[in-house]
Amino acid sequence: MASNSANPIPFSEPPYLNNLPSPYYSANHRSFQKRCRAFIHEHLNAHAVEYEREGTVPPHVWENFNKHNMLIPNMPSPLPVGWLKKLGIHDILGVKVEEWDLFYTAIYLDEMSRSGVSGPSASLTAGFAFGIPPVVKFGSPQLQEKFLPDFLTGKKRMCLAITEPDAGSDVANITTTAVKSADGKYYTINGSKKWITNGIWSEYTTMAVRTGGPGGSGLSLFVVPLKNHPGVTMRRLQVSGQTCGGTTYIELDDVKVPAENIIGQEGQGMKYVMTNFNHERLTIAVGVTRQARVALSSAFEYCLKREAFGKTLMDQPVVRHRLAKAGAELESLNAWVEQFLYQLSNMPKEEGDRRLGGLTAMAKAKAGMVLNECAQVAVLLFGGNGFTKSGQGELVEKILRDVPGARIPGGSEDVLLDLSVRQLVKVFNAQAQKLGQAKI
Template structure:
C-alpha cells in the first residue's frame, strides 16, 4: 500500500525514526510485559534514552539537545509507541510538557541548571497543573504561592501528575495573584525542598508502566529565582505548550489505533470459525475496512496540522478538532479490535487488551473531549 504521508519525513526524520526503532527493539520490547506488570520501568531507561539522543529531540543543541523539527518529534513518538505501552511513552515524554516552559520562558540561570540534566536523562521533570478540585479548569487553580522576601511560600496540592513520583524537577502552576487566568505563575520546585512531598504511585486503568502521583506543598519555600517567566504570566506559558501536547496525543491515539488494526489484520488470517479464516467473513472485512478508513483520515488530519505548526501557524481550533477526532477514532478501533479477537482480546497476554485500556486516557489528558469542544466553539465565535 502506498505511503501517502512519506513526503512529511525527509532524511533527518527517517534517521530519527530508525534510531528510535532500534532503541525500542534493543531496550524495551523484551521487557515491556514485565514492566507493565510491575507498574514501572527502570529509571536507567531515561539515561539510556538520553545517551541515544532521544530525550533531546526537538530541544536546543545549546543545552545538549538533538535539535530537529516537529516531524522528528512525530517520528520518534510513533516509534516509541511501537513498544505497545502508552504509559512508558507518557513517562519518558514528561520532558516534553515539563521542560518547554523553562526553555521558552525561564532565566538563563534556570535553563543552564535544568535543561542539560533533563535532556541527558540524569534528572526527570514533570509538569504539575491538575488539582483535586479540577483538571481542565486551569484558570481556577488553587495552589497558592505568596511572596516572602526572596522566596515564595507554596501551599496546596496536585494530582494525576505523570512522572510525579520520581521526578527531580517540577514545573508547577501556582496562584500568585488574584482570581482567574491573570493570577497564575509557574515555579520550578525541586524534589527535596522541605515541605514538599509525594503520595504513592497511583494505580490506573491503563498506562500501568507510567508513574503517576499526588503532590503536596506545605509551606514550601521556593527561591524567587525559580520563577519561570514574569509573575502572573503563567497561563500564557501553559497555553503556549498545549498545541504541541495535543499534537503528541493525536500521534499517540493514531498509533494506538494503527497497532490495534495491525494486530487485527494478522489475527483474522490466523483464526478460523466455521471452517474458514474469520477474515473471509464479510462482516469482518467491512469492519476492518472502516477501521482503516478512519485511521487514514485521522493521520492525514494530524500530519497536515503538524506541517502547519512547523510553518509557525496557530492551529488552536484545528488541533482541538484533531485531538477529538483522533481519540474518537482510537476509541472505535481499539473497541473493534477487542471484538475481533473475542475472548483473547480480553486476555492480558493480548496486545489489543493493553491498547484498549491505555487508549481510554487519551480523550481525557491534555484537555478533555468536552473542553476541546468548548475551545472549538469559542474559535467559531459561539
C-alpha cells in the same frame, strides 16, 4: 511489534513506510526512522508489554535513553540548539540538533508508541516533553542557567504539575497557592496536584500555582523542588491504563521556593500553560495514532487466521465492514496529523499557536475517538481472547484500557471539542475585524 522491520499487515504502518510516495519525509527522515526503530526496539519496545504488566520500567531504560540523547526529541521543534551545544549535545542518532524538525519529532513519537502500550514511553518522556519547555521558552537567563544544565542532560528528572483534584481541564480554577514572603525572597506553596505523570521520580516540576486573584490572570508558573524536599509528600496512583507511567498525587504543605524560581512573569502562567498545551496535544495525537495502528493491525492479522463457522473471520462480511470503518478513521487521522506537522513546520510559532491552537485541540480529541474505535473493534474481533489479560489478546486488552489516557489528559475530550470551536470563532472574528466585517 516483535520486529524492527516494516510490518506488512494492513494498517500497521504509516503509508510512507509502505513505500508509498509522501511529500513530507526526506531521505534523511527515512534513514533516521530506521535507526530510531532499531534503538527503541532494543532499549524499550522489546520488553514494553512486560514492563506494563509489572507496572514499572527499570531505571536502566531511562539511563540508556538519556546516554544516547534519546529523550531530547520529546521537546518542541526547533530544539534549543544553543543550550544543547553548550552542554555537548550535538546530534540525536546522527541527526544534527540544528537540523531537527517536527517530522523527526513525529518519527520518534511514532516509534515510542509502537509497542501499543503507552505506559512505558510515558515513564520516560513527560519531563522533556512538558516540564522543561516552559523553562526554555519563558524562563529568565538566570533561571535557565540554574536548571537547564541538569534538566537537559537528564541529571535531574522533571515533570509538569498542572492538574488538581478539583481542577482538571479547568486550569483557570487552580487552587494551589503561592504566597510571597514579606522580604520578597521566597514563595510558600500550599495545595495538591493529582494525576501527575512521572511525578514520583522527579526532583523538580514545572508547577502552576495561584499568586493572584481568581481566574487565569491569577496564575503563575514555578520550578518547584519535589523529591525529598521539606513539605512535599508524593504517592503513586493506581490507574486503569498506562500503569507504569508513574502517575502521582503530590501534596504541598508550606513548601518554600526561592522567588527566582518563577518562570517568566507573575500572573502570566495561564498564557504559558496554554502555549505548552499545543505541543502536548500534538504529541498525544501522534502517539495515539500509532497505538490505533497496533490495535487494528493486530485484529486484522488475527482475523486472517482465526476460524469460526467453517471459515476465517476475514471471510465474514461483517468483520471486513468493521475493519474498513475503523481503518478509514485511522488513515484519515494519520493524514490530518501529518498535515498539522507540515503546517507548523512552515509557520512562525506565534501564528501557529493562534491559527492552529483550536484545531490542534480538535485533532487531539479526534485521536482519542479513533483510538477508542480501533481498540473496541480489536477487542470485539478477538472475542474472549480480547477480554483476557494474557494470551493472544493481551495487547489489545491493554490498549483498550489505555484509551481513557488518550481521551482525558491534555484536556478532556468534550472540553477540547468546545475549545476548538471557540478558538475558531475567535480567529474568525479577528480576521473579520481586520476586513471591517461584523463579528459573530
